[in-house]
Amino acid sequence: MSDQIRFLLNDTDLPRAWYNINADSPVAPAPVLNPATKEPVTPDDLAVLFPMNIIEQEVATDRYIDIPEEVREIYKLWRPTPLMRARRLEKALGTPAHIYYKYEGVSPSGSHKSNSAVPQAYYNKIAGTRAMTTETGAGQWGTALAMACQFFEMDLEVYMVRVSYNQKPYRRNLIETYGARIFASPTNRTSVGRAALAQVPDNPGSLGLAISEAAEVAALSGGHKKYGLGSVLNHVLLHQTVIGEEALKQMDLAGEYPDVVIGCVGGGSNFSGIAFPFLRENLRNGQRTRLLAVEPAATPSMTRGVYAFDYGDSAQMAPIVKMYTLGHDFIPPSIHAGGLRYHGMSPILSGLYNAGLIEATAVRQLDVFEAAVQFTRTEGILPAPESAHAIRTAIDEALQAKETGEKKVILFNLSGHGHFDLSAYSSYLSGQLEDDALPEAEITAIPERLPQVSLPA
Numbered sequence: 001m002s003d004q005i006r007f008l009l010n011d012t013d014l015p016r017a018w019y020n021i022n023a024d025s026p027v028a029p030a031p032v033l034n035p036a037t038k039e040p041v042t043p044d045d046l047a048v049l050f051p052m053n054i055i056e057q058e059v060a061t062d063r064y065i066d067i068p069e070e071v072r073e074i075y076k077l078w079r080p081t082p083l084m085r086a087r088r089l090e091k092a093l094g095t096p097a098h099i100y101y102k103y104e105g106v107s108p109s110g111s112h113k114s115n116s117a118v119p120q121a122y123y124n125k126i127a128g129t130r131a132m133t134t135e136t137g138a139g140q141w142g143t144a145l146a147m148a149c150q151f152f153e154m155d156l157e158v159y160m161v162r163v164s165y166n167q168k169p170y171r172r173n174l175i176e177t178y179g180a181r182i183f184a185s186p187t188n189r190t191s192v193g194r195a196a197l198a199q200v201p202d203n204p205g206s207l208g209l210a211i212s213e214a215a216e217v218a219a220l221s222g223g224h225k226k227y228g229l230g231s232v233l234n235h236v237l238l239h240q241t242v243i244g245e246e247a248l249k250q251m252d253l254a255g256e257y258p259d260v261v262i263g264c265v266g267g268g269s270n271f272s273g274i275a276f277p278f279l280r281e282n283l284r285n286g287q288r289t290r291l292l293a294v295e296p297a298a299t300p301s302m303t304r305g306v307y308a309f310d311y312g313d314s315a316q317m318a319p320i321v322k323m324y325t326l327g328h329d330f331i332p333p334s335i336h337a338g339g340l341r342y343h344g345m346s347p348i349l350s351g352l353y354n355a356g357l358i359e360a361t362a363v364r365q366l367d368v369f370e371a372a373v374q375f376t377r378t379e380g381i382l383p384a385p386e387s388a389h390a391i392r393t394a395i396d397e398a399l400q401a402k403e404t405g406e407k408k409v410i411l412f413n414l415s416g417h418g419h420f421d422l423s424a425y426s427s428y429l430s431g432q433l434e435d436d437a438l439p440e441a442e443i444t445a446i447p448e449r450l451p452q453v454s455l456p457a
């Protein structure tokens with residue numbers, strides 16, 4: 001028992017409900033504004049993109065929302081996921097800290113993204129959607145939704161940022177094997193794409209542009225195609241809470257309770273997924289776990305951005321929300337963690353951070369890869385570059401505990417494996433990976449690039 005490494009749950013322990021932080025959060029949600037009128041959005045505004053059952057979930061206030069049986073049946077292909085004690089890493093660090101990680105890379109698509117892809121496809125299917133559209137940057141979300149749409153017999157069009165499409169041919173092959181159609185964005189299939197190509201013929205694309213293309217196709221489909229987003233939105237964070245609910249039970253099996261819970265943040269979904277059930281225990285049951293979000297120093301929306309209303313995409317077609325942002329037209333340095341390059345942050349998570357209920361830190365790319373390689377060489381799993389941000393911070397916390405002699409209990413989320421990111425590892429190992437500091441001028445210029453909104457009193 002004392003040297004146990006894996007803490008496993010049975011099928012019957014699979015959570016029956018998602019946890020909705022909105023029921024317990026002391027932060028009132030800010031209004032979401034229509035990008036054209038700058039007035040609060042109506043359900044009808046959103047209905048061109050999402051089915052009504054998902055819109056209802058987006059604004060739900062119930063503490064628990066039942067996971068449909070059809071979704072649980074598919075979750076059982078990889079859930080409950082293992083909780084691991086990183087004993088070999090602890091030993092290599094010489095730390096008295098206990099390091100645990102929840103491993104979401106066991107999902108068929110290789111990351112936590114499937115936890116939301118499956119329910120999104122399910123709710124679309126029962127609402128009568130015939131096909132879905134989406135964007136993908138690094139490729140994890142496109143892969144997860146391709147699998148989910150196949151399971152529910154729906155077509156999917158994936159708009160993949162052109163640089164990633166060219167850099168990661170195997171992601172593209174996997175998405176196609178799941179049965180989806182994939183296009184290098186910008187395409188000539190949409191007016192947004194055609195305009196971008198007219199300006200710059202060999203346009204490398206961006207996440208903002210790919211979102212705009214996928215949304216345009218859904219909006220102009222006459223109602224039979226809907227759009228799915230892999231992070232940021234409330235319902236996506238909700239679906240990810242299965243991670244933290246399982247982890248609570250597994251920490252119990254290990255006979256410990258975390259002093260700190262760590263996750264990387266792109267739009268905020270995997271961190272929220274592991275952290276919100278622990279935040280509930282803080283808010284309702286007197287626990288005092290620190291919840292620590294980790295972002296790249298190259299896209300430091302929480303640690304250096306501003307908390308303000310901004311567009312969700314660069315084309316100014318997505319709703320305006322209140323969040324930590326670097327500005328919708330921020331062009332991130334091309335770091336090798338495609339999933340963390342978003343300019344903004346989930347509005348719920350932003351509100352909690354602003355209220356001091358969660359913490360955030362930023363780490364640099366070279367330090368991240370150093371941690372990733374140390375983890376691979378001790379624990380054997382090659383992490384996604386995104387997930388390695390959480391590993392970096394977990395190691396830093398463990399080294400701090402070594403200084404102070406504290407027997408700290410650390411839990412982090414290993415959001416995915418990095419088997420499709422080997423070219424980034426190759427650059428790191430050959431000494432070609434660059435570090436990335438963001439010039440202060442980029443940060444000071446943010447406020448003047450934000451939309452002007454005047455809110456109803």
Ligand SMILES: *Cc1c(COP(=O)(O)O)cnc(C)c1O
Nearest residue numbers: 140231266267268269270339416
């Ligand atoms: C997409 C992705 C992320 C970042 O997105 P979040 O919504 O912040 O979780 C992190 N890790 C992996 C492996 C991803 O695929």
